[in-house]
Amino acid sequence: MRIIAGERRGMKLLSPKSMSTRPITDRVKEAVFSILVNSCSMPGGCKVADLFCGTGSLGLEALSRGADFVTFVEQDKQVVEILEQNIEKARFQDRCEVVSADAFRSGAPVLSAEEKFDLIFVDPPYPTTKDISQNSRIGKLMIILAGQIAQDGLILVRTHKRSVMEDQYGLLEVSQRRSWGNMTETFFQLKSGDSQETE
Numbered sequence: 001m002r003i004i005a006g007e008r009r010g011m012k013l014l015s016p017k018s019m020s021t022r023p024i025t026d027r028v029k030e031a032v033f034s035i036l037v038n039s040c041s042m043p044g045g046c047k048v049a050d051l052f053c054g055t056g057s058l059g060l061e062a063l064s065r066g067a068d069f070v071t072f073v074e075q076d077k078q079v080v081e082i083l084e085q086n087i088e089k090a091r092f093q094d095r096c097e098v099v100s101a102d103a104f105r106s107g108a109p110v111l112s113a114e115e116k117f118d119l120i121f122v123d124p125p126y127p128t129t130k131d132i133s134q135n136s137r138i139g140k141l142m143i144i145l146a147g148q149i150a151q152d153g154l155i156l157v158r159t160h161k162r163s164v165m166e167d168q169y170g171l172l173e174v175s176q177r178r179s180w181g182n183m184t185e186t187f188f189q190l191k192s193g194d195s196q197e198t199e
Helices: 026-040 057-064 077-090 137-145 193-197
Strands: 047-051 069-074 096-100 117-122 149-160 172-180 183-190
Touching (some): 047 057
Parallel strands (some): 047 069
C-alpha cells in the first residue's frame, strides 16, 4: 500500500499485521482519484473527511494531491496509532486531525465545523452495510452527512458489490457508481434545487 501521486508519491504506508482493516488496492485508489481529478478537479484545495479511515490511505492520498485539510475518523485505537505514524511519516501533521471515534455513533458532531466539507470518504466495514435502507446505520449517517457537505461536494461510499446503495438518502442523490472486483464505489451529491422542491 502506497501513496500513488502528488508530493509524497511512492511513499509506502504502514498497515496492521492483522486483517482488521480492508485497505483499498492501489489500482482501485488510482481509478477513484482519476475520476475525482477529471470530473471535478478534486482533491486539490479541498476540505476532506475520511470516515472509517483505517490507516489513512484515501485521506493521505488526498493530502499528497493537494487537499487543504483532512479530518480522519477511526475507532480502532491500534489502527489509529498506525494512522498517526503514517501521517508523521508523510509530514502532514499540520494539515490534518485525527478523531478516534465510531462515525456511526458520532455522526455530525465529529465533523462539526463552520466550513463544509468538499469531499467525504465513507468506508465502513462490509458487515455494517448489508442493510443499506434509509433507516439503517449507513442510511442515517448519509442523511446526517448531507448537512456537512458543500453545495458542489461529493460523498464516496465503498460497499460490497452485493450491497447496492439506494439512489437517494435525504438531500443526497447518486451521481455515479463504479465497481471493481467485489467492491462498489457510489458517488453522492446534493440534489439540485429543482429536485428538492419536488419532494
